[in-house]
């Protein structure tokens with residue numbers, strides 16, 4: 001089936017749904033297996049030499065996970081995808097598949113906190129330097145690229161301020177330098193709100209824990225390869241060069257434009273062991289069937305809540321990309337379906353104590369560090385994710401004592417508004 005001909009809503013249900021001939025099962029089976037019996041020794045040898053596709057061991061592939069990977073590749077229109085145990089694992093495998101010690105990656109500064117830590121601490125200890133630009137403009141990123149740069153990176157919508165960079169401009173800067181553009185598209189909701197491949201990205205990394213799963217029931221990450229990058233430009237001997245682990249096999253010669261995603265699996269997943277469980281892949285497949293329906297509802301609810309909060313006397317300001325005054329309004333309108341997001345930030349009046357009272361008085365909205373859940377989530381960075389930061393660092397990160405990040409769930413938004421109203425009163429804000 002050529003999924004490219006089908007609409008997103010159809011692909012999210014049908015891609016990867018290879019009805020099992022023997023049972024006619026509509027559902028995709030969960031294969032709780034670690035290994036697979038080989039038909040013969042020759043067959044096993046071929047699998048190990050990568051000369052024939054097939055299942056070896058669940059660290060490398062699993063039939064349930066393969067169905068999920070096929071669906072993700074189809075949703076984005078990529079040549080292949082690989083599922084991992086978390087979004088952080090997806091980032092780690094992506095960057096270690098591209099760069100070695102002594103080489104570097106250039107990134108936009110608007111980063112998820114976990115990504116920032118991976119860049120600043122773990123990758124640095126491995127000898128991979130991550131150069132963080134002072135702002136996300138293509139020029140600032142271009143200025144940091146040198147002959148040892150192996151990728152340019154940005155989040156399609158930066159956590160937590162919902163900043164949307166000039167994806168097209170950054171893609172051009174990366175390609176002019178002969179390196180791939182890697183995008184963390186977690187906020188692009190599995191491609192429904194934003195598909196960075198349409199704007200020149202070569203590799204997409206998502207935290208599937210968020211909108212793809214959609215119900216707060218499993219951790220996961222996904223890497224999707226557009227198949228667009230010319231790995232034979234002389235800059236990537238790890239991909240277009242002899243692989244030591246496979247008797248000198250050249251992945252680019254053997255797998256063509258799917259060489260990167262193959263490398264992520266046969267080196268990254270093999271050596272780092274960041275595989276998902278079949279059960280979690282099943283939960284992702286189930287979540288994907290309703291992705292567009294959930295996200296559309298969440299974006300609409302976010303707009304409604306943003307409008308309510310803007311009028312509220314208990315609120316100092318609302319930061320929502322759908323409003324013209326948001327600094328990323330125009331880029332969001334260009335790159336994101338509905339020009340919107342399912343996340344907004346709000347600063348309450350009062351101080352840190354009234355904000356804590358407000359959060360603790362909420363009855364429906366949950367106080368957690370999570371986004372993309374079917375439950376509405378409220379996060380208070382000053383008392384949680386950013387508690388260790390000094391006052392100066394809080395200021396740089398844009399975190400004020402009364403700032404809240406809200407990720408709308410699937411409830412009727414009028415019930416969420418009523419919940420907020422009663423919590424404002426309990427916090428003494430009205």
Ligand SMILES: *Cc1c(COP(=O)(O)O)cnc(C)c1O
Pocket residue numbers: 086087088089112114115155159184186187206207208209210219220221
């Ligand atoms: C949550 C998140 C991650 C990390 O994903 P995990 O699944 O939690 O490991 C990476 N990037 C962004 C933008 C995220 O929101």
